[in-house]
Amino acid sequence: MRTVSVAIAAAAAFAAAGGGLIASHSPFRTADIVRLAIVTPAVAQTGDEAVYYRDPDGKPFYSPTPKKTADGRDYVAVSAADVNFDQKSAVTESASATPMDRKIKYYRNPMGLPDTSSIPKKDSMGMDYIPVYEGEDTDDGSVKLSPGKIQRTGVKSELAASRVIRTLVRAPGTIQLDERRVSVISMRSESWIQKVANITTGSKVTKGQPLMEVYSPSVASAAAEYIATITSTTTGGVVSYGRGSRQRLINLDVPDAAIVAMEKSRTVPITIDWSAPRDGIVLERNAIEGMRAQPGDVLFRVADVSVVWAIIDVAERDLGTLAVGQPVTVRARSFPGRQFSGTISVIYPQVNRETRTARVRIELLNPDLALLPDMYVDADIDIGSREPVLAIPESAILDTGSRQAVFIEKGQGRFEPRDVKLGHRGDGYAEIREGIIEGESVVVSANFLIDAESNLKAALKGFSSAGGQP
Numbered sequence: 350m351r352t353v354s355v356a357i358a359a360a361a362a363f364a365a366a367g368g369g370l371i372a373s374h375s376p377f378r379t380a381d382i383v384r385l386a387i388v389t390p391a392v393a394q395t396g397d398e399a400v401y402y403r404d405p406d407g408k409p410f411y412s413p414t415p416k417k418t419a420d421g422r423d424y425v426a427v428s429a430a431d432v433n434f435d436q437k438s439a440v441t442e443s444a445s446a447t448p449m450d451r452k453i454k455y456y457r458n459p460m461g462l463p464d465t466s467s468i469p470k471k472d473s474m475g476m477d478y479i480p481v482y483e484g485e486d487t488d489d490g491s492v493k494l495s496p497g498k499i500q501r502t503g504v505k506s507e508l509a510a511s512r513v514i515r516t517l518v519r520a521p522g523t524i525q526l527d528e529r530r531v532s533v534i535s536m537r538s539e540s541w542i543q544k545v546a547n548i549t550t551g552s553k554v555t556k557g558q559p560l561m562e563v564y565s566p567s568v569a570s571a572a573a574e575y576i577a578t579i580t581s582t583t584t585g586g587v588v589s590y591g592r593g594s595r596q597r598l599i600n601l602d603v604p605d606a607a608i609v610a611m612e613k614s615r616t617v618p619i620t621i622d623w624s625a626p627r628d629g630i631v632l633e634r635n636a637i638e639g640m641r642a643q644p645g646d647v648l649f650r651v652a653d654v655s656v657v658w659a660i661i662d663v664a665e666r667d668l669g670t671l672a673v674g675q676p677v678t679v680r681a682r683s684f685p686g687r688q689f690s691g692t693i694s695v696i697y698p699q700v701n702r703e704t705r706t707a708r709v710r711i712e713l714l715n716p717d718l719a720l721l722p723d724m725y726v727d728a729d730i731d732i733g734s735r736e737p738v739l740a741i742p743e744s745a746i747l748d749t750g751s752r753q754a755v756f757i758e759k760g761q762g763r764f765e766p767r768d769v770k771l772g773h774r775g776d777g778y779a780e781i782r783e784g785i786i787e788g789e790s791v792v793v794s795a796n797f798l799i800d801a802e803s804n805l806k807a808a809l810k811g812f813s814s815a816g817g818q819p
Contacts (some may be wrong), residue, residue: 354637356752357557360417362401363670366458370618371742376433388420391593391745396780399415399426399428400422400556401413401427401462402414402415402425402426402427403424403425403427404417404418404422404424405418405422405423405425406449407668423683423743424595429744431598432698434632437518438447438690439553447573447716451480453480453482454481454482455467455480455481456468456470456478456479456481456596457478457479458479459472459476459477459479459480459647460480464481465481465799466478466646468559468737474636479509480753480813488755491766492763492764492799493761493762493763493798494758494762494763494764494765495762496564496760496762499762502795502798503794503795503796504792504794504795504798504799505792505793505794505798506758506790506791506792506793507741507742507745507787507789507790507791507793508521508788508789508790508791509739509740509741509781509785509787509789509790509791510739510740510787511737511738511739511740512737512738512740512778513733513735513736513737513738513782514733514738514740514773514774514775514776514778514779515522515731515733515776516731516732516733516773516774516775516776517664517666517729517730517731517732517733517775518661518663518667518670518729518730518732519727519728519730520661520664520667520669520706520709520727520728520730521661521662521725521726521727522659522660522661522664522711522724522725522726522727522728523659523660523661523711523723523724523725524657524658524659524660524681524722524723524724524726525654525656525657525659525660525722526652526657526714526722527658527712528657528658529631529651530627530629530652530655530656531651531652531653532626532629532651532652532764533647533649533650533651534560534623534625534626534646534647534648534649534650534651535642535645535646535647535648536563536565536567536602536604536642536643536644536645536646536698537600537601537644537645538565538566538587538601538644538759538792539565539566539567539568539641539642539643539644540563540564540565540568540642541562541563541564541565541639541641542561542562542563542636542637542639542640542641542642542648543562543564543620543639543640544561544638545560545634545636545637545638546558546559546560546561548629548634549634549765550632550633550634550682551630551631551738552630552631553628553629553630553631554628554629554630554631554651555624555625555628556624556625556626556671557574557606557624557625558625559622559624560623560624560625560636560648560748561623561636561648561649561805562620562621562622562623563620563621563623564619564620564621565601565644566568566620567601568601568603569617569619571594571597571598571601571603572603572611572621573599573616573617574594574597574616575594575595575598575618575811576611576615576616576640577604578594579594579612580615585722588810592707603621604622604624604634605622605624606622606624607621607622610773624649624773625649626651626655627651627714628653628655629651629652629653629654629717630651630652630654631649631650631651632650632651632652633650634648634649635647635648635649635650636648636649653716654715654718654720654721654722655690655716655718656712656714657716657720657722658679658694658710658711658712658713658714659679659691659710659711659713659726660708660709660710660711661708661711661726661728662701662706662707662708662709663706663707663708663709663730664683664705664706665700665705665707666708667732668700668707670732671693671696671709671730671732671819672693672696673694673695673696674692674693675692675693675729675730675731675732676690676691676692677690677691677692677693677711677728677730678690678710678727678728678729678731679691679713679726679727679728679729679730679744680728680729681718681720681725681726682724682727683724683725684719684728687719689713689714689720689726690713690714691709691711691712691714692711692712693709693711693712693730694710694711694712695710696709697709697710702714708726711728719759732750732773733773733775736777738772738773738780739780739785739786740778740779740780740781740786741755741778741779741785741791742777742779742793743774743777743778743779743794744793744794745778745791745792745793745796746769746771747797752768753768753769753770753771753794754766754767754769754790755769755784755785755791756766756792756796756799757789757790757791758790758791758792764792764799767784767785768784769781769782769783769784769785770782770784806815
């Protein structure tokens, strides 16, 4: 019998001294501790022997038998004397926190079971029922905790205030060329490459810079016809009679500079200087002196990289917060500490089936040509409000999935649950769109323990109402 009573005292001490901590972290609850003590009478034969064992670091882990931690250390034995001391301390604190002039409404089961009584009584194990006073059981759903329990559980509060919430969508990506700024130099008729300029892959070129000298029988024939037309005494004149012949040269993609040179010299050149169509970087050079080029063969590929694209992969859940024109900050992994500014130009209308991401195109200025094709980048898209909004710490929110709630500190140890509607989240804060006004104090620490206390109170109250007891 002594073993059983000691175990019961241990359970009572845990329940009075913040049993919610055990319920939230321990592998067994208060009732389990009592049950373990009853089924293991050999553990405590005398008052000096251990009733149970606890974690040596003070963590809320307990065992009815000797046990070791993961790193091989023994659990600390807790004797009956220690249990009795904790029980007395908890009872003393409860008595000191309860005014003598308050009226008792009813008594609840000391083990947290849904059982109440209108008169003092003991449970089947001889433990006294706990009194519930007027004011502790209100109809507004609020919970009242003693100052000692608030201190033990570490309840902390913070005022709801206006803040600028910076919410970022982060996504990886790569640099790609602006496909509108890429030019291919190829021939439209059979040609021979007579000479290639001192230009290689990676060289910078400017618009109009000579790339190669080309001989083409079709170009030479069209040039001879054009010169003959504009120099004829009977059909002379470019405007009146040379328009068709000139158009033939244009159709053969002869550069404008070469056509103008023919008009000035009134002679047919043997070779034609082919020049760069835009400023940019030579991405590809296939032209070789003396080679024969067929129509459509790519001889040079030149790209303007002063403006590039960052193609990033954004998670499907974030697509609803993005819009064309939003500013974006891009960081290249090759340039730590440097940022490139751009805007969203296209959100591709397709989601990757495997990764559940969508591609987003960001247009970036690249004046110093630092960003290169296929370079890895990370993009930050600010989707938060630029104006201050009412916000609270995210730690204050109790999220069940279908609803979100917080506990409002009402003073004198009373806490009121309140449903809220949330907006943007970021920097550890959440926007409050409904449910709280500025200046109200919300619980930001140990709110799950208050929630457990609230659920216990609701269960007791429901059982009391069903049984017809106060």
